[in-house]
Amino acid sequence: MNGTAVSTVSTVVTGLGVTAPNGLGTQDYWAATRDGRSGIGRVTRFDPSGYPARLAGEVPGFVASEHLPSRLLPQTDHMTKLALVAADWALADAGVRPDELSGYDMGVVTASSSGGFEFGQNELQALWSKGSKYVSAYQSFAWFYAVNTGQISIRNGMQGPSAALVSDHAGGLDAIAQARRQIRKGTPVTVTGAIDASICSYGWICHLASGRISTADDPDRAYLPFDARAGGYVPGEGGALFVLEEAQAARDRGARVYGEIAGYASTFDPKPGTGGEPGLRRTIELALDDAGAAPADIDVVFADAAAVPELDRIEADALAAVFGPHGIPVTAPKTMTGRLYSGAAPLDVAAALLAIRDGVIPPTVNTSPDPAYALDLVTGAPRAARLRSALVLARGYGGFNAAMVVRSA
């Protein structure tokens, strides 16, 4: 692409920071994901034996004190520690030095689905078991939905337009889209994406309340989207953060570009019981329009993959409506991580960008697709393919739909 008129509105990804259950750091995550290696196992962050669900995707090998100054450790939840480190990695990957830029030229937009649950749980336990004097002053913000945005902003001196989006699993895409808006309005650098982590007993009962959590004990049979045996999903922790920049500015400074955030849309499902069509198909069509892409221009779909039969049906129907039955390769690498709430879709965006770079579609593991869904689901082994554009889908509890097109720049 060499048209300057287009490049002035193009937003590109120049840095990745990944913390995932099957790999800490982009390299480990992508190596495991290409190979189909899962990070799902029995919960270790608390004793799950008394709960109906006992499997999770936990980020391995993360020792916060190896990455963060001691000043930050007592005031941050696990999810914020992961997010601060992922942001550091994304900035280093992009070759962006925040101390060399004006604070107002850098913004932070993240999503969160639950806030700092583990921190909050510990302080609430201190409150009712020992009294108010035992509650940390840091509880005032450490639990909060916006805390990852705030802590990344403070750590890196980023004073530009910033926000936090809360729309469950759809939030990660909503955040990236909001960051793209800020780039288009003239903020040169934005850190965006999402990291969620709420694998603690308090978080667990909240997840269970959705009725969508798998109660299986075999990690290979617990999370089977688009399979006739689908019985809910496995929760996970982690996600991905990105550095976004305007395309021409990124090229001018010689940055390595992973790809373009080419299109996005979000919709809300009709009220249950009113008989309206779910919003997902329209979300996909609007995101393609926003990218200036036809269905034939999309090379692969990273599915939301709820593994709840009705939701799998809705997603398969939407894909068939837009792309035709078996009309496009579909994958769900989140079968190796569990669903990471707001972190899930950003992790899929990272996977999509790396898939485009390497010309390979990572597989969906464990699932034997039900033929009734009419999907070309990439299962078992990675599939080599020439990829230029990928569509990432995400749905949040309560009717949130989001779709994003990423494209090689």
Add this chain to the structure above:
Amino acid sequence: MEERKFTIEELKAVLRACAGEEESVDLDGQILDTEFEDLGYDSLALLEAGGRIEREYGITLGDEALNDAPTPRALLEIVNTRLLGVDAA
């Protein structure tokens, strides 16, 4: 009753435990008269430290005492005054 005294070493232990330590600051240097802000501790860190001192030493400091103590020396004086009050009671 044996007189209890809150020392700079104890204060440093409390600060490290509940608010960590700024990398560019040497807490083991001459810090008695260095303002907390210059040691890398904001008001929330001091609130957290004050809460810990109150619990561990059985005294009440209150927010105003923390606001009135810009340096470790000032905070030590306030805490030790309170400790005398506790011992006298």
